[in-house]
Amino acid sequence: MAIPIRNVAIIAHVDHGKTTLVDGLLRTCGAFRENEAVEERVMDSGDLERERGITIQSKSTSVEYRGVRIQLVDTPGHADFGGEVERVLSMADGVILLVDAFEGPMPQTRFVLTKAFEHGLTPVIVINKVDRPEARPKEVVNEVFDLLIDLGADEDVIECPVLYASGRDGWASRDPAVKGTDMVPIFDEILAHVPEPTDDPNGPLQFRVSSIDHSDYVGRIVIGRVHRGTLRKTRVMHVDRDGKRQEVQVRGVFRYVGITREECDSVGAGDIAAIYGIENLGIGDSLTDLEVVEPLEPIAIDEPTISMVFRVNNSPFAGREGKFVTSRQLKERFERELRTNVALRVAPTDSPDAFHVSGRGLMHLGILAENMRREGFEFAVSPPVVLTKEVDGKKHEPIEQLVIDAPDDCVGKIIEFLGQRKAELQSMSSKGEFRHLEFEIPSRGLIGSRTRILNLSQGRAIMHHSFLRFGPDRGELAGRIAGVMIASSMGAVTGYAIDLLKDRGTFFVLPQTEVYEGMIVGEHCKENDIIVNIGREKKLTNIRSSTKEAFTKLTPPRLLSLEEALEYISDDELVEITPTSIRLRKAFLKEKDRKRSEQRA
Template identity: 55%
Template sequence: MDFPYLCTLNFNKYPYGMQKIRNIAIIAHVDHGKTTLVDKILHFTNLFRENEQAGELILDNNDLERERGITIVSKNVSVRYKDVKINIIDTPGHADFGGEVERVLKMADGVILLVDAFEGPMPQTRFVTQKALALGLKPIVVVNKVDKENCRPDEVYEAVFELFFNLDATEEQLDFPVLYGSSKQGWMGTDWKQPAEDFTPLLEAILEHIPPAPYAEGTLQMQVTSLDYSSFVGRIAIGRVARGVIKENQPVSLVKRDGKIVKSRVKELHTFEGLGRVKVQELKAGDICAVVGIEGFDIGDTLADFENPEQLEVIHIDEPTMNMLFTINNSPFFGKEGKFVTSRHLQERLYKEMEKNLALKVVQTDSPDSYLVYGRGILHLSVLIETMRREGYELQVGQPQVIVKEIDGVKCEPIEVLVVDVPAEVSGKVIELVTQRKGELLIMETKGDMQHLEFDIPARGIIGLRNNVLTATSGEAVIAHRFKAYEPWKGTIPGRMAGVLISMEKGQTTAYSIDKLQDRGRFFVDPGVDIYEGQIVGEHIRDNDLVINLVKGKQLTNMRASGSDDNVRIAPAIKFSLEESMEYIQADEYIEVTPKSIRLRKIYLTENERKINAKKFQ
């Protein structure tokens, strides 16, 4: 994103001897209100003029984040309160973006842990909190959404304390301040029964409990924990100055992750001020900055002294747990809707993504047109695919596969902790669905009028489970999961129960054919849609695949019969989202992804080829 040069800031007003800086990260589970809280803090500290329309979810500034209501990429902003600069880092709440969280926490001295007053600490809350406590960060707990019905702030506070204790928090970390409030209504206070007027109690707690950014004397050390791109100046390194001073036009050494040293020079230096960046001459240890002019850096590299470079500890990121095959689109509709369609385009885009997405890994396969992409989970990979299709890429992806390891001679697979909150009357259905997929029920307790269930389940068992659970509970289940550990292989898990309906012809679907074949299953396509041979057009009512002709039209004659010429009545087509498609397909199927369409297809398009290669997928 290009950024404006606002002005050159005069730092004499804020002497560094006093280190009037607080670096704080906001962490929480998905949809607990992090981004809304940041919005309200920005408004409260008068960052916008009275006549300026800032809107909502200011930091979730890309379309995908706004549509899904989640934070995918961490953001930096700063506000000023009582002459103190507070750098706020908004982090993703989903465990699939844990790689993003782990590195940005390195820039903070404290965290605000935001917890929903009804739901309490959730799996991803635990995941991110564990990382923050291990780094020794000082926490402030905010129990949000106390205006909700059925909220239970006191019980949630106890649950947070228990969580901290179980995560081996120090005595100082266990002595955390707690605030209650409603980000939406714009207040935070120490008593949830007596609403405060504004956010003053929260900002006061930050000044009182979060330690000032420490100033460390010595030669320069700064770790690159994030990056940005500008079409004017190229790649921009973002990180926190850990030691010494960094100046504009200063020669520096770039220490790579493998210890290799590259000499470079800082062309421009920016600090975060409000929602933008401000050009400065120099910055001292403790502040977060953006550096322009460094070539060839990666996340985790260290900017160090030109003469005597010293490397900071390399950021460790948890390994990926899942992989998918990405390949070029070779369907009969190749090149019709996309702008970037060749293997060169695909390779360049995936390697570019690897530069900033630390939890992602790309491996070349035997075929020059295909790549294995490793990620943290289905959401992590689907966000990449969705971003690529919006940029104009055409590609095909295979079935997600979990990464299996051999540990001490034993075949092991990733196990996840699955948490489901569901109405009590349908909890039996959920337990049955999860145990069919080798899930093991650990906890079953009542939370208000909901049943709280916790399972250990293989990661491959979660693929395709969400749809089944939501269907069985009429969409009322709240599902979350996080990686636990690698454990011995749990055995075979049943896949999709039903077969699929496959097109035998290329052409346009007709209402007549769909109507006549409705007793064979449910369709994924509407009348008048272009399809090709080998495309999956529906789900069969039985467990085998069936080849059908949806292109055939009615034979027209001059004769009309009153009984047989009824109006066609067709059930609406099922439309899968990208994630639902990823969970639905089997090993012998691909998803064809283009800027305008998501289609399911067989890898081998003709029936003869499918029979010849059937053994490959057994």
């Protein structure tokens, strides 16, 4: 007799503790040995995921509780990776909605809950981090139910169970005032409220690909749910998103046991399986019976909202630091990415050396660029551009919900700044010592705002945003106020030159950094761009005091991360990205070419 199954996705806003909660659930069910050394956030396996503390790709795991196999899927919380959430929900029969006991529902909470309702999934609500000193669990529960009503939830959903937990300490409770001992209450509610799969185990095969992984031993591994029939090591029909059919061989079948995959002979209806042996399977593709070819509907993913041009690096330093530098290598890399990154779009441009790459947000494209540079790619990227569309003959642009928690003393400055970025304040309330602000803002108004808001609040503000809808264009936006300092020639940066130019603005480079003509080396304190001799050396004479000017005290430079660099650049600038360097540069390196371009414009 087949073991009963429950398929559960864990959804929440970014940083509300999904991956940490999974750690606690695995420990409660004995997925780790007592003497086993286990890292925190065991489901976040990628280098970038561990560095940033966020989930980028969804992961599956399985635990057994009271004779039932509970399959848990950890999802990304950041809005830019919403494509991952949408396809993972197609594998689930229920969701655990996790909400921070202090922050309450945030923009991405609304997004993931909306998607769960579209799939007909009922949530088990878990108020996490109730051990925080500033936790306010009862108020947060009311806010969650207000959100459910706002989203049009029916009575069955509004009567869903509420639990209180500390994922970090590994306990859950039905009473916020009572500290639990383990995660058993969550498992009990999963068994009580998440329905068992009703898929037909005896019908012809239907399997849909939801995510893709890689193994050094067997190559490409595809993961998905068996929606009908039984998946075995046999020949099946592959139907892609465009309806193209091809007979293929399944060479191996895995099911999840704890955090590992275990090879098996077959996986039945309602179960989550991983298979290998088929190289060209993509996200949303179906595998069906050879005789009865009935593919499942491809998973619908929201359209991209932002675009950048990735191009071959043509700077004087091109080819010095990267292994993959040609347009052919860039094109092959994008084709590989499109197989797994369903929210991404890649289109050719007028130039064979450049590609339009569109995604769900700046972080979505920034993560792609960061992964590529770590793989050894070298390329240049244009400023992000928001994608618009026409509705009834009028231009509409993406509008996002922006939520900021900031101290009282900087709220006025933040509201004033966001007003200049065409944001509209929707609500303001108190949350402990912070003010909770909600805005509607064009996506283009958000580009470059994070750094400015952190500066205005001395790093104390917390901001989150999520796509809301397309709305009428809100008019012209002021660009970057300050100009830049541009290197006049190739050479190494000297401390002497930085000291002479320190009153002109802030520098982005350290002494001894190699620069070239047209490279941006700092931000000018005025609106215009200036050309500077950043490699100027001190003239030596035979008249020198023994102690005079023995030491030159330099202000530390402002070193930009990749995403900060992408937010910073203007229309006539590029970011040069290599495995070891991130450089800002003008699109036209020579001053006469820049002037000619300005005259033509």
